[in-house]
Amino acid sequence: YHSKQAYLSVKKEGDVIKTILKPDTRYDAIINFQDKNVSHGYYQIIVNTSSKISNEQQAYTAGYAEGYMTSRLIYMYYENMLNYQKQLKLENGSYDWDPFYREYAKNQMQYINDNYEADKTDQFWIMAHLTLEWLSGLTAGYNANNPKRYHIVEDFYILNLIGDQKDLSYFIKKNIDQEQNHRCSVGIVITPDLRNLFVSHATWGSFYTNFIKIVKTHNFHFTGVRTTQQNVHFSSYPGFLYSYDDFYVVRNTANDQQLQLVITETTYNTFNQTAKEEFLDKQGHVVPTFIRVMIANWNCDSAASWLLDIQREISWTYNNNFLLVDYNLFKKAQEEADLNVRKQTLLTGKLLSSVEIVTGMTAETDETQNLIENQFVASLNSPRDEKLYNFSGYFDENLLEKDDLWSFYEGSRFCICKKMLPKVDSIEKIQEFIRYNNFLGEECAKNDSARVIAARYDLRTPEMTNRNLGYSGATDAKIIDLELMMQNQFMIIVGPTSGGNSQLKRFNFTEIEELYKEKGQLKPKPLGVHIILPEMWGTVCQYGDPEPSTAAVVCCIVIPFIAVGAAMIVWKILFDKKALKQKYAKVEELELMETETQDIQKNTKVKVAIEGQILQGEDEASNLE
Structure with missing residues (x-):
């Protein structure tokens, strides 16, 4: 598991766990781990479970496999998060979660278990129960392979609550968290001829914690x-059940039909203190967003069913605007030669669905008409819906600050969207958009390196913006279009944006550490990050300076998730009754899996983007198994 690629098979027999560092289909779960950190800035795991075992055994062994195989990464990410949050300092100088979160997590896990026991036929509670089984397995797998720090399930539950904590912190601080920053940008574009559809998402987060990324697949x-x-395919982090990078490609099977749904989101704040007092449940007798998202992902057979689950047992924490793009419907529309017929097909079927959530209020809308008429829909951390915008306190916050920072339609990022998104007609152009930061030459940005699509808070100058700098910003970008979906791929770009027309300097960890020292805010070096980034982000990639007219890209690869389809086929072959009767030698069994995979994958190519240009790479698809 410290190599570039490794397998682990897990089998649960009663209370005994058996593991083998090979893909063995007689076991309950198989995980494939790939270390692409140096070359592309992320790790990758694919987890397959057997259809011959119970739901609980699938969830537990899948979690165990991930916990065991990524234990080193989980340890580093967990420590980084505690050092970054600094919630509760212990006598030995280390940190722990605030006691409130521990009590909240215990109550919430008990609430989920009680509801499952009360009705074991309810699909929502079945899935909620399985998320806890997965976390139990993850914890056991981690502890079996990491002697540095023992953890209990509660620890990883609280880690997964990190998005929800922003709202829950109200019970600790008793005031609204007035952070002057946003989190994430989304741009969705349809071409005028309705022949291509682009979805792009940029995660904004801490440069301290957000650079141990794992691209995950659940099968x-x-x-x-x-x-x-x-x-489900998604970019994520060690120890996380869900994305937290806010991007999913869901290809569930239901009634012999395969779904092709892309789900993305940006996070909303709630400045309305009265709403927090009224709607937040201090006892935890609700289901948190990170669990509801995975219930919806695992259990959806349509965008409509996804929207039902995300709004059930709502916690009013980690509130978001979720956007759902139905690529099955879009592909169906491509069968029509007439533009008007294509348009009617998309409008009738709801190509783009949205739900906006703030504490105490939701707004569910069909954004298809908006998308077709304006050629784009954006999500930018501020509600589009006027009622939500006013209720959640965004309007009042702008008045208080005498600024339009929290505005959607009057904000800097929407100003940029109106300029750039209608011109998008290729992967290169959507990539340029989602990595865009030309704050020195962009009138919309108001000289602020954070009022752009891909923020760099570390370059913000208080003199020019009257706002504080921070060591955070856009840490990645995810992109998909019709062609990539047809090829079972999506693109991920990792690293703070640099270069471009403003010639943004690359992010330098050593330089930032010196600034922390000057301010007396020295933090421990983030574990894991310096393994790939000895000093300055991007030096290991050895790419030249970006051309002035292009968006900067540090590392980028298109993730082929067709490999999962191959795994399913191989799995089916090896679990067939006739196949099981044959006495394969272990070497022969491995050779069979590799041969089948390579044969199925022989036409799949990996594309690497360097400085905004797509280059054809080597055929890595067989390695993704």
Whole structure:
């Protein structure tokens, strides 16, 4: 598991866990781990479970496999998060979560278990129960392979609550968290001829914690729910059940039909203190967003069913604007030669669905008409819906600050969207948009390196903006269009944006550490980050300076998730009754899996983007198994 690529098979027999560092389909779960950190800035895991075992055994062994195989990364990420949050300092100088979160997590896990026990036929509670089984497995797998720090399930539950904590912190601080920053940008574009559809997302987060990334694939076979096979691809972090990078490609199977749904989101704040007092449940008798998202992902057979689950048992924490793009419907529309017929097909079927959530209020809308008429829809951390915008306190916050920072339609990023998104007609152009930061030459940005699509808070100058700098900003970008979806791929770009027309300097960890020292705010070096970034982000990639007219890209690769389809086929072959009767030698079994995979994948290519140009790379698809 310290190599570039490794397998682990896990089998649970009673209370005994058996593992083998090979892909063995007689086991309950198989994980493939790939270390692409030096070359592309992320790790990758693919987890397959057997359809022959119970739901609980699938969830537990899938979690165990991930916990065991990524234990080193989980340890580093967990320590980084505690050092970054600094919630509760212990006598030995280390940090822990605030006691409130521990009590909240205990209550919430008990609430989920009680509801599952009360009705074991309810699909929502079945899936909620399985998320806890997954976390239990993750914890056991981690502890079995990491002697540095022992953890209990509660620890990783609180880690997964990190998005929800922003709202829950109200119970600790008793005031609204007035952070002067946003989190994430989304741009969705449809071409005028309705022949291509682009979805792009940039995660904004801490440069201290957000650079141990894992691209994950779940391929499960839970029963008793809407879906017969759960197939979800997403960028994420060690120890996380969900993305937290806010980008999912869902290809579940239900009624012998495969879904092709892309889900992305940006986070909303709630400045309305009265709403927090009224709607937040201090006892935790609700289901947090990170669990509801995965229930919706695993159990959806349509955008409509996804929207039902995300709004059930709502916690009013980690509130977001979720956007759902139905690529099955879009592909169906491509069968029509007439533009008007294509348009009507998309409007009738709801190509783009949205739900906006702030504490105490939701707004569910069909954004298809908006998308077709304006050629784009954006999500920018501020509600588009006027009622939500006013109720959540965004309007009042702008008045208080005498600024339009929290405005959607009057804000800097929407100003940029109106300029750039209608011109998008290629991967290169959507990539340029989602990595865009020309704050020195962009009138919309108001000389602020954070009022752009891909923020760099570290370059913000208080003299020019009257706002504080910070060591955060856009840490990645994810992109998909029709062609990539047809090829079972999506693109991920990792690293703070640099270069471009403003000639943004690359992010330098050593330089930032010196600034921390000057301010007396020295933090421990983030574990894991310096393994790939000895000093300055991007030096290991050895790419030249970006051309002035292009968006800067540090590391980028298109993730082929067709490899999962190959895994399913191989899995089916090896689990066939006739196949199981044959006495394969272990070497022969491995050779069979590799041969089948390579044959299925022989036409799949990996594309590497360097400085905004797509280059054809080597065929890595067989290695993704």
